Structure formats: structure tokens, C-alpha cells
Amino acid sequence: MNLPVAPPTISQTLAKVGRTALDFFAEAGAATMLLFRILVGIKGLWKDRKLFFEQALRLGFNSLPLVLLVGTFVGAVTAWQGNYQLKGYVPLQYLGSSTLKAIVIELGPVLTGLIIAGRVSASIAAELGTMKVTEQIDALESLGISPIRYLAVPRFYANLLMLPVLVTLADFIAMMGASFVATVLLGMTSAMFWNQIPVFFDVYDVIAGLAKAFVFGAVTALMGCHVGFSTRGGAEGVGLATIRAFVWSCILILMSDYILAMFLF
Amino acid sequence: MIEVQNLYKSFGDKSVLRGTNLTIDKGESLAIIGQSGCGKSVLLKHFIGLLQPDSGDVIIEGENIWNLSQAQLYKIRQKFGIVFQSAALFDSMMVAENISLGLREHSSMSGGEIDKRVKECLAMVNLSGIENLKPAELSGGMKKRVGLARAIAMKPDYVLYDEPTTGLDPISADAINDLIIRLNEQLDVTTVVVTHDMVSVYKVSDRIVMLHDGEIIFSGTPAETRETDNGIVRQFIEGRAEGPITTTSTLTS
Ligand SMILES: Nc1ncnc2c1ncn2[C@@H]1O[C@H](COP(=O)(O)OP(=O)(O)OP(=O)(O)O)[C@@H](O)[C@H]1O
Numbered sequence: 001m002n003l004p005v006a007p008p009t010i011s012q013t014l015a016k017v018g019r020t021a022l023d024f025f026a027e028a029g030a031a032t033m034l035l036f037r038i039l040v041g042i043k044g045l046w047k048d049r050k051l052f053f054e055q056a057l058r059l060g061f062n063s064l065p066l067v068l069l070v071g072t073f074v075g076a077v078t079a080w081q082g083n084y085q086l087k088g089y090v091p092l093q094y095l096g097s098s099t100l101k102a103i104v105i106e107l108g109p110v111l112t113g114l115i116i117a118g119r120v121s122a123s124i125a126a127e128l129g130t131m132k133v134t135e136q137i138d139a140l141e142s143l144g145i146s147p148i149r150y151l152a153v154p155r156f157y158a159n160l161l162m163l164p165v166l167v168t169l170a171d172f173i174a175m176m177g178a179s180f181v182a183t184v185l186l187g188m189t190s191a192m193f194w195n196q197i198p199v200f201f202d203v204y205d206v207i208a209g210l211a212k213a214f215v216f217g218a219v220t221a222l223m224g225c226h227v228g229f230s231t232r233g234g235a236e237g238v239g240l241a242t243i244r245a246f247v248w249s250c251i252l253i254l255m256s257d258y259i260l261a262m263f264l265f
Numbered sequence: 266m267i268e269v270q271n272l273y274k275s276f277g278d279k280s281v282l283r284g285t286n287l288t289i290d291k292g293e294s295l296a297i298i299g300q301s302g303c304g305k306s307v308l309l310k311h312f313i314g315l316l317q318p319d320s321g322d323v324i325i326e327g328e329n330i331w332n333l334s335q336a337q338l339y340k341i342r343q344k345f346g347i348v349f350q351s352a353a354l355f356d357s358m359m360v361a362e363n364i365s366l367g368l369r370e371h372s373s374m375s376g377g378e379i380d381k382r383v384k385e386c387l388a389m390v391n392l393s394g395i396e397n398l399k400p401a402e403l404s405g406g407m408k409k410r411v412g413l414a415r416a417i418a419m420k421p422d423y424v425l426y427d428e429p430t431t432g433l434d435p436i437s438a439d440a441i442n443d444l445i446i447r448l449n450e451q452l453d454v455t456t457v458v459v460t461h462d463m464v465s466v467y468k469v470s471d472r473i474v475m476l477h478d479g480e481i482i483f484s485g486t487p488a489e490t491r492e493t494d495n496g497i498v499r500q501f502i503e504g505r506a507e508g509p510i511t512t513t514s515t516l517t518s
């Protein structure tokens with residue numbers, strides 16, 4: 001039998017909204033606090049360089065195949081779409097530089113960031129979350145070792161450093177993909193594609209793109225660590241943590257991309 | 266000396282510790298008994314600040330641990346070894362790395378000295394030769410014993426054992442009991458054992474306390490415990506399903 005459910009009263013709804021808002025601010029506060037402690041923790045990074053390199057390899061280097069694969073296709077499709085959009089309005093020799101700008105400023109950093117959100121942020125959350133629910137974090141603490149120093153700091157800085165590297169490589173291979181499409185499928189000569197690029201090239205675009213990469217590296221690692229450390233409730237909790245880390249990383253990447261665009265351009 | 270004063274701790278609306286008082290003297294071997302879920306592990310975690318009480322104090326060698334800086338608290342924790350109920354081995358590390366982590370982080374010992382210490386600790390828990398295995402390759406009882414080896418690697422002044430013998434066969438369990446006694450007597454380690462295993466309790470402890478409904482309701486020597494007429498303690502040590510615990514406990518209701 002289905003009992004009729006009374007619609008929530010206004011005060012109940014408001015209370016729920018209020019609680020959600022409070023939870024949100026508490027989470028944001030905790031994440032900010034963690035960021036602060038990680039930033040202070042940079043002074044121990046040299047001593048822990050072994051951990052740092054391990055993570056740089058695991059988080060950065062191992063992401064390379066996926067990043068390069070996505071980069072190639074993004075470049076190819078950007079050139080193809082660019083051709084479609086320019087055709088009839090703008091001479092095709094501008095295809096190279098318009099593709100480069102789109103990739104360096106926006107597509108390279110954002111798409112690489114989103115890949116890293118899925119691959120790195122979620123994996124950090126799963127790893128630290130498992131350590132949390134199996135008392136390994138407590139065990140570290142009991143040995144007088146700070147989990148922030150030992151776990152969060154190396155992951156954060158490794159990701160921060162590797163993301164600009166990955167983005168640069170993604171940009172590079174994307175341009176290769178674009179030039180492949182331009183020369184093989186669109187019938188341009190290689191010179192036509194590349195010659196205009198130096199004319200319109202602006203170092204500022206590259207710096208802006210890498211600045212974005214830094215920020216995305218920071219938010220993806222931070223979200224992975226924060227969500228991991230606050231995991232509760234066994235395997236189910238760890239599963240939820242990976243989703244939360246991924247979703248929040250994506251939201252923060254897209255939001256910070258917008259905010260950075262307002263400042264940078 | 267560990268002093269716990271008027272400790273309160275709740276999780277959500279579930280109150281676990283309700284004014285717990287306990288003093289553990291240096292060199293003592295104390296057993297904490299109590300029903301499953303009564304908060305023994307929670308109490309143990311308060312001793313070294315892994316959990317923060319809602320109110321009340323934890324004082325280690327005269328220092329209130331929640332008045333210390335993080336660096337000072339970490340320093341104090343190095344005097345403790347803790348054997349977790351779930352073993353809590355670092356599953357990304359080999360057995361040897363698990364045991365040596367504290368030494369590598371905090372001591373100035375050379376690699377060779379550390380290896381030697383790891384071997385010693387493994388020998389003490391009867392697990393020589395498994396240095397290069399990963400925790401996932403060990404049985405539950407082996408994990409427990411590696412956890413114990415990790416806890417004693419830094420030669421702590423205090424060792425806290427959370428159910429060190431559960432899940433072990435009787436022979437290994439008795440070897441662990443002997444080890445607990447040996448560390449306590451020969452190295453003057455202050456020992457706190459949380460356990461349900463009454464054989465182990467009587468064997469290793471010189472004082473037994475019982476945690477019930479968030480408070481320490483009994484304290485006595487093994488002999489006094491055997492003869493007590495406290496109904497709650499009697500029911501527990503005799504292992505009866507019927508009795509004052511099951512009718513008065515508010516935690517299980
Ligand atoms: N981190 C936590 N969050 C929420 N509740 C917790 C947490 N840790 C412990 N509890 C609750 O506190 C109570 C006491 O748990 P504790 O692990 O201390 O029991 P215990 O006496 O060690 O039991 P056992 O003998 O089975 O190990 C339990 O009801 C448990 O649900």
C-alpha cells in the first residue's frame with residue numbers, strides 16, 4: 001500500500017537547503033585548510049624527493065599514452081572543424097594558426113585536465129580513501145608520520161609539475177594531428193599549414209595555457225587528496241569517493257578555466 | 266604514565282565514551298575487556314590522539330596531548346607502538362618496508378642496521394624470511410603478527426595491542442602472549458591489551474579493567490577478577506548470553 005507522502009513544508013525545504021549549504025562550506029573550508037597545509041609542506045619536499053618522483057612517474061608519465069591519444073584526435077578534429085568554419089570566409093592558410101590558438105589556449109589544457117580528473121584525481125581518492133577506511137592512515141599517524149606530508153604533498157606537487165608537461169606534449173601532438181588532416185585530407189601543403197603560424201604566434205598564449213595547466217594540476221590533486229582523506233564507510237565509501245573526486249575536479253576545472261579566461265584575456 | 270580523565274566521545278548521536286577515567290602506570294600490564302562495540306578500540310585511539318575527544322583530557326607523561334603542537338604530538342607517538350585490530354599494514358609496501366618505515370623516517374640507523382632490526386622483529390613474531398612479501402600475500406594471522414613486528418620496531422616505551430590474538434591458532438596466540446609478557450618484563454614496556462580472549466587476559470595482564478556503557482566499571486588483578494561478585498564482569502568472563510549486560514546495556518539496544 002502506498003501511503004500518501006505529504007509535500008515538504010517550506011521550513012523543511014529551507015532547513016534542507018541550509019544544511020546542504022553548511023555541508024558545502026564545511027567541505028570547502030576543509031579543502032582550503034588542506035591546500036594551505038600542502039603549500040606549507042613544500043619545505044619538506046626535497047627530503048621526500050623519492051616519494052615525489054614515484055608519484056610523478058605514476059601520475060604523470062603513466063598518463064602519457066591516454067593524453068597523447070586524446071591530443072592527436074583533438075588536433076585532427078579541430079583542423080577538420082576549422083576548415084569547415086573558415087571555408088568561404090577566411091583563406092585556408094590561416095587554418096594552422098587558428099588551430100594552434102584554439103589548442104594552446106583552451107583545448108589542450110582543459111581536455112588534458114579533464115583526463116587527469118578521471119585518471120589521477122579519482123585514483124588518488126581511491127587509494128587514500130582505501131588507506132583511510134582500512135586504518136592505514138591511522139597507522140601512519142601512530143608512527144609519528146604526517147599523512148599530509150607523506151601522502152598528499154608528493155602527489156600534489158608531482159601532479160602540479162606534470163600537468164604543464166603533459167599539456168605541452170598534448171599541444172604538440174595535437175598540432176601533428178591537425179597538420180596530418182590538413183595535408184592528407186584537406187589537400188593543403190605542409191608549408192601552407194605551418195607558414196602563417198610564426199606571424200600570429202604569441203608567447204602569451206602559451207604562458208596562459210600553461211598557467212591553466214598549473215591550476216588544473218593543483219585542483220585535481222587537491223580534490224583527490226581531500227576526498228580521499230575524508231572517505232568513510234568501507235568499499236562503498238571508496239567507490240563514492242572516486243566519483244566525488246572526479247565530479248568536483250571537473251567542476252573546478254571548468255569554473256577556474258572560465259575565471260582564468262576573464263583574467264588572462 | 267597514561268591518564269585518561271573524564272573522556273566523552275560521540276559519533277553523530279551515538280555516544281560511545283561517557284566519562285571514562287583510567288590511569289595506566291609505567292611498566293604496568295593492563296588488559297581492557299568489554300563487549301564488542303563498547304568502545305575499546307575508540308578508547309585506545311584516544312591514547313595517542315588518533316581521535317579527538319568531545320571533552321575530557323588525555324595526559325601522557327604529564328603532558329596534555331591536545332595542548333601540544335603537531336610536532337610534539339608526533340614525537341610522543343614515537344614512544345608508542347600500536348597493533349591495530351585490522352593490522353592496518355601498508356598494502357603498497359613489502360613486509361620489510363612496513364616494519365622499517367618508522368625507523369627510516371625517524372632514526373639515524375644505517376640501511377644495514379635497519380635490515381637487522383627488521384629481521385629481529387620478524388623473528389620475535391616467528392615469521393622469519395617473509396621480508397619480501399606483500400601484505401596481500403599473508404594470512405590474517407600473519408598480518409596481525411607483522412603489525413606487531415611493526416609496532417615494536419622502534420623499541421617503544423608503550424605498546425597498545427588491539428586484540429592481538431584474535432584470528433590466531435592457539436599455538437601462535439600463546440607465542441604472542443609470551444612475547445607480550447617478555448617485552449613487558451624484560452624491556453619494561455608499558456602494555457595495554459584490548460581483548461576478548463580471557464586466556465590471554467589472565468596470562469599477560471597484572472590488572473584488568475572493564476569498559477561498559479562508556480565507563481570503566483571495574484578494575485582489579487586477575488585473581489580479584491576471577492572472584493568478583495560484580496554481575497556485569499561475571500557475565501562477561503563466564504561468557505553467558507543472559508545476565509545484567511544484556512538487560513541493562515544501552516549501547517546494544
Ligand atoms: N570512526 C567512527 N565513526 C563512527 N562510529 C564509530 C567510529 N569508530 C567507532 N565507531 C562506533 O563506536 C562504537 C565502538 O567501536 P569500537 O571499535 O571502539 O568497539 P570495540 O569495543 O573495539 O569492539 P570490538 O571488540 O568488536 O572491536 C561502535 O558502535 C562503532 O560503531
Ligand SMILES: [Mg+2]
Nearest residue numbers: 305306350427
Ligand atoms: Mg575493537
